[in-house]
Amino acid sequence: MASYEHVQFLRKAAFNIIVNARDDQAALKKYAQALETILVYLDRPEIRDLAAGNIYLKFCGFNLRLDLAETYGKLKQQDKAVKTLQEINDISWTPILLKVMKDRPGLAKMADDPRVQKILSVAAIPRQLWPSEAAYPYSATLSVEERVAGLSQFWHQVRESFVYFDNVPELDWNKVYLEYLGKVIAAGTTEEYYRVLSQLAPLLRDGHTNIYAPPELSKKLYARPPLRTAMLDNKVVIEAISSPALKARLAVGDEVLSIDGIPVQDYAKQYILPLVSSSTEQDRQLRTYGYQLLAGDADRPITLGLRNMSGLERSEVIARSGHADIEKKEAFIFKMLPGRIAYLSLDHFESDEGVRKLEKVFPDILQAKALVLDIRKNGGGSTQFGADILSYLTRQPIPFSKSYVRSDNGYSRSDGADIVWKVIGGKGSEAHYSRKRVFDGPVAVLTGAATFSAAEDFLVSFDTLQRGLKIGEATGGSTGQPILVYLPGGGHGRICAKRDTYPDGREFVGIGIFPDVEVRATRESLAAGEDVVLNKAVSLLNQRKQ
The missing domain is CATH 1.25.40 (Serine Threonine Protein Phosphatase 5, Tetratricopeptide repeat)
Known part of the structure; x- marks a missing residue:
């Protein structure tokens, strides 16, 4: 520089x-x-x-x-x-x-x-x-030419720019094009077209490579009730409920046995798994049995077969839309735990809101004996905001991931079909700060499968600095820089065009970043309202500060 x-x-x-x-x-x-x-x-x-x-x-x-x-x-x-x-x-x-x-x-x-x-x-x-989004207005039907053009645009850009073909070595991308050509030609409506395309990107097994239907189809395809499910010990359970009205009918810890009369795992494998773009098994499970499990038509309620903690079974019909009492969870929560351990949740890096929250409570953090940063629900955003937060915990430069992009092109391939890599980061890629004061006490970071993208970039830096403990579960294992491809009818695709590793070359995309101390929630701990991951962090930090 x-x-x-x-x-x-x-x-x-x-x-x-x-x-x-x-x-x-x-x-x-x-x-x-x-x-x-x-x-x-x-x-x-x-x-x-x-x-x-x-x-x-x-x-x-x-x-x-x-x-x-x-x-x-x-x-x-x-x-x-x-x-x-x-x-x-x-x-x-x-x-x-x-x-x-x-x-x-x-x-x-x-x-x-x-x-x-x-x-x-x-x-x-x-x-x-490369037209902008405005060049592709929504239409309920698309011509055959438009449908084929959309498939061709996405397929071609993947072949030119995608950086993780090695994670799907068995995939014949040229054969995929021929298979999907017939499918998109047969799609009668824009909705059917995007239902087909939504199964294309998951073949690449990458969490930053997706195809999204136009906003006009969101209520038809992506509506979800205000509750969250998760797979725990091979059981699908209700993990969180964001509607007081639903809390009167459902309980955290209830096991989901079936959806619309179909055993829940069969339902997930048939209707959800083919639509899931993910880089790791833990992310695939999170999306299949969490984020996407209950998604569908806003006008069609779902029937859940449930079993409560006492073993009693029942059915509940749950609307996917129309809930007027949805509770919003604060994304950045600060509290002082017993033993003067400061806790700060950082649920996203989409803006500098988390940085501003830390700066606001930093005088209190400086008085703490230890600090817990909770990024279990952080789906990412900007790597820069994560670096800004770390700059308050060390006087060392903040190291970034080593990054690669493809530099091969038609001219370079004229001498051979090679994929050529260009390094755009490395051990010299770091950010320098001059904070008046930093917190130099013990730090623990809580992680899970929903720790994703820029939150994993944050964790790579934290880990490289050896600044503290990672506690919880393996992260989602997907980061990078997706490029956008605008598609006919108003939808769009994302394609991961940047490959990231630790500064020393260690891989984590397609694997996840594993904790130093693994702790998993159970159905019983969820039902009891017990945060076993946080409790473990507090216990370990208390030992370290003695």
Whole structure:
């Protein structure tokens, strides 16, 4: 990153030349010369080599050329301005250029130049090749051509970008295309089409590779009652209920014996498992018997065959929709436990809300003898927010996962059908912070199968730092960076295009991150309202602080 920071320093120094003299011709000429000098530096062979593996450094040339083109325009040097804009297209064809040209008055004046119009038409090409969501409005039926196009788009992008084919070595992706071609051609409606496509992505066995139906079909396909189930000791039990009205009819710990008259495990294997995209057995079980088990048509209630803790059996008809009394669980809960052990739940990293919560209660945490961070329900979000939280627990740099993307393309494959890897992170990939105070007491992190994605990135950093204990169950075993593919009818697909490992190369995607101390809830502990994982953490932390 030293070269990137150096370029940013030089760019700021150059800007200072005109900060108080923006229209002064002498200052503008001096500014242009400074920008030209920086671009000469970026064009040095060793810096070009660095930029090939650092997108931030590479796009410094983009930003500098925008500044330079605008400056040439102010100096009435139109030919130089046009040449500089063309050099931007030599770096990247990006529709962002069209927006920047409109937003910067100095550049907007050049828009009537036919040479500039040609440059902008080239920059707009990616919009034509990869249309946005707005290009695919919802329709209850799709033409055969549209249905085949959607399958082809997803299939092709998987072949070009997917990074975990080694987790499905037996899968013949070319054969899959031919099999699904007939299925999508036979699909009569958009709903039927997406029911077919929803079974395609799970063949890749990756938690970050999915196909989702259009929002207009959500109530038809994804409606769920306000309760959560889980598989415990080979039994499906009710784990949580979020409606007071349902609590009067159901109880945490009730065993689910059947759904709509079908034995629950048979129902799950027939109707749910084929739709589950997952990287590990624990995530597959969580989704099959948890997240997705009760999903379906909002207008069709489900009949649950139940057995309570006393062994009495009964049936309950539960609506998938229309519950007006749904209780929302707070995502970030702080409390001080006996023995001055601080507890903070972090249920997502989708925003900086968790970081702000930690900062708010940090004075209390500093007074604690130990800390428990609960990420058992954290499905991910941004890796950065996890790093921000860890920065309050150590003065060490926060290490990130080692990451890879595919760099093979049609040209590279002309000499052989190879998949080529490009490292975009590693032991040098880390974040540096300067906190005034950090908590340096014992820490335990609670984990489970629902610990997923950016929450696992957090755990990789925590583990690499050897900052404390991991207690609970193995994580979901799936992270990465999915790319979006917009599909006909308004649906979309995700494809995992970034592969992650520990900084030292250890794999966890497709495996999970295992706890130092394994603790599992039981049906009895659920029914009693006992959190056995948290209790174990408190017990171990009390031993450590003595």
